[in-house]
Amino acid sequence: MSPETLRDLGLALVAASVHAGILGIAILLARALLGRHLGPEWRCLLWLLVIVRLSWPVHLPSPVSLFNLTGPILPSLNAAPLSPANWGQIATIWAVGAAFLLIRTLFGHASAWWMIRDARPVNSWETWWLWEQCRHEFGLPAPVAMLETARVQSPCLIGSIRPRLLVPPRFTESFSAEEMRLVFLHELAHLRRGDLLWNWLLEIVRAVHWFNPVVWIACGKLREDREEACDADALASHPGSNQTYGRTLLKFLEIMSTAPSRLTSAFVGFNGEPDAPESLVHRVRAIARFRIQHRTWVVGVCTVLAFTLIGLTDADRSQASSGTAVMASQN
Amino acid sequence: MSLPRISETEWEIMRIVWRRQPITAADIITDLQSHDVSWHPVTAKTLLNRLVKKGALGYEQQGRAYLYSAKVTEQDCVALVSSSFLDRVFGGSVATMLAHFVDGRKLSPKQVRDLKQVLEEEDGK
Numbered sequence A: 001m002s003p004e005t006l007r008d009l010g011l012a013l014v015a016a017s018v019h020a021g022i023l024g025i026a027i028l029l030a031r032a033l034l035g036r037h038l039g040p041e042w043r044c045l046l047w048l049l050v051i052v053r054l055s056w057p058v059h060l061p062s063p064v065s066l067f068n069l070t071g072p073i074l075p076s077l078n079a080a081p082l083s084p085a086n087w088g089q090i091a092t093i094w095a096v097g098a099a100f101l102l103i104r105t106l107f108g109h110a111s112a113w114w115m116i117r118d119a120r121p122v123n124s125w126e127t128w129w130l131w132e133q134c135r136h137e138f139g140l141p142a143p144v145a146m147l148e149t150a151r152v153q154s155p156c157l158i159g160s161i162r163p164r165l166l167v168p169p170r171f172t173e174s175f176s177a178e179e180m181r182l183v184f185l186h187e188l189a190h191l192r193r194g195d196l197l198w199n200w201l202l203e204i205v206r207a208v209h210w211f212n213p214v215v216w217i218a219c220g221k222l223r224e225d226r227e228e229a230c231d232a233d234a235l236a237s238h239p240g241s242n243q244t245y246g247r248t249l250l251k252f253l254e255i256m257s258t259a260p261s262r263l264t265s266a267f268v269g270f271n272g273e274p275d276a277p278e279s280l281v282h283r284v285r286a287i288a289r290f291r292i293q294h295r296t297w298v299v300g301v302c303t304v305l306a307f308t309l310i311g312l313t314d315a316d317r318s319q320a321s322s323g324t325a326v327m328a329s330q331n
Numbered sequence B: 001m002s003l004p005r006i007s008e009t010e011w012e013i014m015r016i017v018w019r020r021q022p023i024t025a026a027d028i029i030t031d032l033q034s035h036d037v038s039w040h041p042v043t044a045k046t047l048l049n050r051l052v053k054k055g056a057l058g059y060e061q062q063g064r065a066y067l068y069s070a071k072v073t074e075q076d077c078v079a080l081v082s083s084s085f086l087d088r089v090f091g092g093s094v095a096t097m098l099a100h101f102v103d104g105r106k107l108s109p110k111q112v113r114d115l116k117q118v119l120e121e122e123d124g125k
Helices: A003-037 A042-055 A074-080 A084-115 A125-137 A176-194 A195-208 A213-237 A243-254 A278-289 A298-311 A319-328 B009-020 B025-035 B041-055 B074-082 B087-089 B109-121
Strands: A145-148 A157-158 A164-167 B056-063 B065-070
Touching: A003 A042, A003 A074, A003 A084, A003 A213, A003 A298, A042 A195, A042 A298, A084 A195, A125 A145, A125 A176, A157 A176, A157 A195, A176 A213, A176 A243, A195 A213, A195 B074, A213 A243, A243 A278, A243 B109, A278 B041, A278 B109, A319 B056, B009 B025, B009 B041, B009 B065, B009 B074, B025 B065, B041 B056, B041 B065
Parallel strands: A145 A164
Antiparallel strands: A157 A164, B056 B065
8 A cells, every 4th residue: 555545544534533533522511511401312322423423424514513613634634744654654553453452342242252152041931021021012023032141240232133131140039020121121222222233333433543532432421321321211111110220220239249250341449438430320310310201302402413513514614725725826 | 268260061060059059969960961961970970079179069968968069159150260361451342242231340338338329319309
């Protein structure tokens, strides 16, 4: 690949990343300002805009674009004093980083499947029936197997093509039917949203844009908001179960804090007695406060539309670029 | 307390014990053979002795039969399976492709109490 092509590709990638980064920061601000008025499902959509922006192929200059406020991005990058050799080095570093992350994801996923190879179908007929009922309630036609394995401590879904639900051992004995129902609804909400497929996109995007911290933050926030959106879906179909739902979540946390397991990501606090992680506090509070009548769409729709307009368009520099052309022709 | 390393085949036996302890050797063998006819009673007995030596199983005599029970919990053993360097590097990525109900965390009792408080604060509002 010629150095010029590398440079062009590299610039395009970095430019897309910078645009997405700026959009991400704007969304973080909006999120902070709007607070509770912006529901989790709408916050997810906003983060998806960032992901879309990363691979946005179309150039749409517009006076309303957010990027009218920033300096010219691509020309600034173009002006950087980098020789073709530099671009070769940069490309190599980027490729190593991206490859490492992609391999890590694939290996991790293969590991997960390997670890559950001995998972057995849950042998409680009532639990099966409950799962099927919930599945029909959420309008999901394809049957989803439910397997029991000691490798998980909280129920989770695995597989994007033929998903399976994994439950920890003695799940049926430790939780009441109502508690199980709520957990099932949360997981089915993930299925309904196609989250297992989105995971692939997120991992690829994070691998390609590994150098951009805003992308990492956006992916993290998206996952958090996603959990809250699924909580909201589950609670919406069973209004009034806030406390039961919250207590079920805490029950799992208590169980997990007494035994290690591999299909989870451990969080260990080091500094004395730290407070509970902010994301969990946010999630529990949202569960406790959820009211079906508060689930409005006006703020959400307006915010998403606004950010689509200002985020997916580009700076309108028709005046500036004609000025540059004149200057170039004079030299 | 150090946990014993359990091989794949020994794992099969441990699973049966965890499910049905206390259990005699004969019952374990019957269970193994119901899933896989090629299990030989002699092999099973050898593995049982090995597991007892490792400290994973204990036994008590009842009349003429020995009843085996597990001396370690399933959860503890699961954690021990492979903690190599590769694992530490790639382990974090195992969970990213899944969709959990609650992502695995080890919280301190204080942290769990904090969350309980948050939940109860909103109750009755």
